[in-house]
Amino acid sequence: MSLRGQTAVVTGAVMGIGRAMVEILLQNDAKVALLDVNKSGGESLTEALGKQYGSQNVLFLDCDVESEEQFKAAFKRAVDAFGQIDIVFNNAGILNEATWEKTVSINLLGVIRGTYLALEHMNKTHGGRGGVIINTGSMAGLGPFSCCPVYTATKHGVVSFTRAMASASTVSGYGVRFNAVCPGFVQTDLFSNIPIRLGQYSHMADATAQLVKKMGVITPSQVAEAVLEMVTDETKNGEALMVMPKGKEYITFPNLISPNK
């Protein structure tokens, strides 16, 4: 499906899953703003992408998702350059159980901040034209992952926030769909030096390596394809899509109000 005429904002866009998403969006004719803290990497990537897809279709914005001021300015610059925002991929995240407050700040607060700032431009009840917001959760957002409790908590938060926002949007008429992507292990930079990232849980690194061996590892492009499905399929709202080597699966959550349904 062509996304011609649509504009996307991707956080954590320079490497890994974010970078794969940027490429698939450009391949499908969207204009893309890349937000990241990696300024030099972002500038050189954007120059290369500009040569391939047209420099008018790609924009790098130096932005730390922990900073309200930088994030707000980045959305404004994206709107100034492209006219509107239709697609937001709140993807920036880290895994570090030692600096756990930073993990919460980037992985959860960054997603909430990105969502609220995006709504200022997209919300139909405030003059926006609607769209879709995809947040990066994880399989660690669906079940407990004992080697990284804080990372697990942030990803559960992302999944729950996304589902609640989907309901809030429907009830309130925002015209914005919300979905979460929940990958298993993905071959990226984040998936390196695991013992150090686990901090006080580094003694669980061997058990984690066994889990990785059992589950297998996917590529960033496989995740990007799953995200694209939730971007383009207008029936998808409030979904959590798990992505693993054996395939994709939309998660069914228990109905807590009418448990027998």
Ligand SMILES: NC(=O)C1=CN([C@@H]2O[C@H](COP(=O)(O)OP(=O)(O)OC[C@H]3O[C@@H](n4cnc5c(N)ncnc54)[C@H](O)[C@@H]3O)[C@@H](O)[C@H]2O)C=CC1
């Ligand atoms: N790699 C994996 O196995 C999995 C990763 N995820 C999630 O996917 C998302 C992306 O992770 P990866 O691509 O694996 O990581 P990565 O480390 O390859 O890329 C992360 C990108 O985010 C940027 N970034 C980091 N902090 C930032 C900040 N404060 N503001 C803006 N940009 C920032 C980095 O510069 C980098 O470009 C994260 O939310 C992660 O939790 C989810 C499931 C599995």
Ligand SMILES: CC/C=C\C[C@H](O)C(=O)/C=C/C=C/C=C\C=C\[C@@H](O)C/C=C\CCC(=O)O
């Ligand atoms: C060490 C963490 C490596 C990468 C983190 C990556 O960012 C990520 O999010 C990967 C998640 C992969 C999760 C895979 C399976 C998770 C399963 C759990 O939800 C429950 C299953 C088993 C529990 C085993 C345990 O360690 O407690």
